[in-house]
Amino acid sequence: xxxxLAPGEYPSAGLRHALYRRSLAVVVCSQVFGGAGLAAGVTxxxxxxxxxxxxxxxxxxxxxxxxxxxxxxxxxxxxFTQRSGRRLGLASGFLAGAVGAAGIVAAAVVDSPLLLxxxxxxxxxxxxxxxxxxxxxxxxxxxxGRATAVSVAMVSTTFGAVAGPNLVGPLGHLAGLxxxxxxxxxxxxxxxxxxxxxxxxxxxxxPDPFVVARTWSAVPVSDTPDVELExxxxxxxxxxxxxGATVMVLTQVAMVAIMTMTPVxxxxxxxxxxxxxxxxxxxxxxxxxxxLVTGRLVDSIGxxxxxxxxxxxxxxxxxxxGLSPGDxxxxxxxxxxLLGLGWNFGLISGTALIVDSTPxxxxxxxxxxxxxxxxxxxxxxxxxxxxxxxxxxxxxxSLAGGLLALLLIPVVSWHRSAAxxxxxxxxx
Numbered sequence: 387x388x389x390x391l392a393p394g395e396y397p398s399a400g401l402r403h404a405l406y407r408r409s410l411a412v413v414v415c416s417q418v419f420g421g422a423g424l425a426a427g428v429t430x431x432x433x434x435x436x437x438x439x440x441x442x443x444x445x446x447x448x449x450x451x452x453x454x455x456x457x458x459x460x461x462x463x464x465x466f467t468q469r470s471g472r473r474l475g476l477a478s479g480f481l482a483g484a485v486g487a488a489g490i491v492a493a494a495v496v497d498s499p500l501l502l503x504x505x506x507x508x509x510x511x512x513x514x515x516x517x518x519x520x521x522x523x524x525x526x527x528x529x530x531g532r533a534t535a536v537s538v539a540m541v542s543t544t545f546g547a548v549a550g551p552n553l554v555g556p557l558g559h560l561a562g563l564x565x566x567x568x569x570x571x572x573x574x575x576x577x578x579x580x581x582x583x584x585x586x587x588x589x590x591x592x593p594d595p596f597v598v599a600r601t602w603s604a605v606p607v608s609d610t611p612d613v614e615l616e617x618x619x620x621x622x623x624x625x626x627x628x629x630g631a632t633v634m635v636l637t638q639v640a641m642v643a644i645m646t647m648t649p650v651x652x653x654x655x656x657x658x659x660x661x662x663x664x665x666x667x668x669x670x671x672x673x674x675x676x677x678l679v680t681g682r683l684v685d686s687i688g689x690x691x692x693x694x695x696x697x698x699x700x701x702x703x704x705x706x707x708g709l710s711p712g713d714x715x716x717x718x719x720x721x722x723x724l725l726g727l728g729w730n731f732g733l734i735s736g737t738a739l740i741v742d743s744t745p746x747x748x749x750x751x752x753x754x755x756x757x758x759x760x761x762x763x764x765x766x767x768x769x770x771x772x773x774x775x776x777x778x779x780x781x782x783x784s785l786a787g788g789l790l791a792l793l794l795i796p797v798v799s800w801h802r803s804a805a806x807x808x809x810x811x812x813x814x
Contacts, residue, residue, distance in 0.1 A: 406526035409595035410535065412586065413522045414542035416476070419583035420516040422546030423483060423576040425670060431506065432772075433649055433662075434490075434569040438499050448506045450769035453642065455486070455510025456517075457761030463518050464754010471594035472522045473587055475750075476515055480584035483512020487576035494570035509573075512580045514761055516543065520733075521753050524741050525595035530685060533738040537681025540734070544674040546579060568659075600746050629801040630739030631756045633693045635763040636794055637732030640700045640787040641725055643767035643774075644707060645669060648722060650772075651780045655713040665719050672726030680734045689742070690798050692735040697794035699728035704788020708781040721784070728791065 431448035459479050467475035489505030520539045527535035557571030566574070648669075649662045684692045703724035710717035744752045767787075774783045 402526065405593065405595070405598060406535075409526060409591065410523050410538055412590045413519055413539050415590075416480070416583040416586045417516065417519055417539055417542040418546045419579045419586065420480060420512065420519065420546065421543035421670075421674070422579035423480075423487065423512045423583065424516050424543075425546065425572070425576075425666075430569045430572050430649070430659075430662075432646055433653065433659075434494065434567075435499075435502065436650065437567075437569060438494070438497065438502060447503065447769065447772065450765045451503055451506040452486075452510035452513060453761050453764035453768055455507035456514035457510075457758045457765065459511040459514035460518060460757035460761050461754050463515055464751050464757065467518075467596060467750040467754070468748075471597040472525065472750075473591040473594045476519055476522065476591070477584045477588040479511050479515030479518065480580045480587065483509055483515060484577045484580035484584065486511060487573045487580060490573045491566060491570045491577065494567045494573075495565070509576070510761070512576070512583075514757060515583075517757055517760070518753070520737060521741070521750070522591075522595055524737075525599040529742075532741050533684035533689070533734055534678075534681040536734050536737050536741075537677035537679075537684075540674050540681075540730075541677040544671055544677075596750060625801050626739050626743030627752065627756070629693075629797060630689075630736040630743065631759055632797050633696065633732050633736035633739065633794055634756070634760050636791055636797075637696055637700060637729050637736070638760045639763045639767040640704070640791045641673075641729040641767075642764040643771040644704065644725055644784050644787045645722070646768045646771045647775050647780055647783060648707075648718070650775070651712065652718070657715070661715065665715070665722055668719050669722035669726045672723040673730050674726075676727060676730055677734065680730055684735050684738050689735045689739045690802060692731050693794055693798050696728050696731035696735065697791045699724055699731060700791035701788040703728055704784045704786070704791070708784035708788070712780070732794070 431452065435448045459482065463475045463479045466478065486505050486507070486509030490502060490509060493499070493502035493505055520536045523535040523539035524532045557575055559568070559571075561568050561571030561574065645666075648665065652662050652665065680692070703721050706717055706724060707721035710721065740753060740756055741749070771783055774786070
């Protein structure tokens with residue numbers, strides 16, 4: 387166990403690095419379980435609602451509800467973290483997600499759509515907390531390695547998130563043996579996985595990295611070299627938070643809208659649950675697995691170029707999904723992989739922009755507020771996706787999502803111009 391730090395005490399560089407590595411290792415462990423928990427809603431949430439209520443228009447409602455619950459939790463976890471630290475904030479969020487997952491299983495057993503939708507809302511707490519955990523990796527990271535720290539936290543989510551969808555078949559069989567509808571099986575896994583994530587964080591995330599970082603920030607800068615170095619001109623201009631939030635919001639809308647209706651589209655073409663699970667696992671793998679490479683790219687070539695790369699990749703995903711035959715597994719898989727990759731580029735570059743542009747004194751609260759916007763945009767994308775497909779087609783939805791992502795390019799251009807103007811004005 388790393389020693390506690392007295393207020394105003396700044397440790398040696400070696401101790402600081404050890405604390406960073408320890409906190410990152412705990413976050414990585416929790417994210418493995420967290421990834422398994424979030425995969426259930428992505429894979430079968432829409433199908434479970436469709437089975438219980440009927441109709442494609444309702445299929446997007448679960449994604450809307452758990453992302454709406456995610457929004458509320460993101461704000462709560464951010465504010466709680468600002469007051470009490472990452473350990474209690476993240477552990478409480480994952481625990482709420484576990485309760486929501488258990489409620490979904492109960493709703494399926496008693497065939498209660500009302501309980502299902504209420505539980506989906508609570509289940510969203512796990513999704514928000516899983517996303518908020520990426521910030522814990524940056525609390526003690528050097529400024530030049532923040533995106534890499536985010537990427538390490540994110541890539542660990544891959545193991546659980548990819549395994550989860552591929553367990554849809556076996557979990558459905560287990561659920562059947564227990565007298566539970568097959569589509570509720572993955573939520574059994576989610577309840578256990580989120581509970582374990584909460585336990586890991588509560589027991590092992592000591593000392594709390596956010597509390598330590600806040601303590602160090604109170605020490606005079608002359609005594610703490612490199613504590614808050616800035617990596618780009620982003621911190622010199624207040625638009626960094628706005629641009630980082632915009633990047634993540636637009637990528638979230640495009641990704642959630644297309645992803646939500648993919649299982650429904652596949653079932654319309656008589657694809658099995660195993661095939662649905664495979665495509666979604668490939669998508670989630672692309673969301674998280676490239677993170678180590680993405681983080682290094684964001685740190686080396688910059689936040690803004692990678693945001694543009696996100697827009698281009700999401701456009702390609704929309705084009706492939708919208709223009710390919712509806713029964714083509716290879717092309718649909720390619721589209722969902724590109725969709726996950728574009729989201730990955732946007733999330734890591736946007737997260738780094740947010741961290742670069744906020745002081746420790748307000749960082750966690752700002753991070754929570756930004757994640758509220760991300761969750762609300764996902765809720766909107768999930769709710770509208772079913773309506774768009776019901777009124778038109780999956781192809782129209784996919785093309786619209788890809789074109790929406792292109793709005794990132796003028797946003798990045800505006801920020802570059804604004805940042806240059808801020809740097810060119812001499813200080814008074």
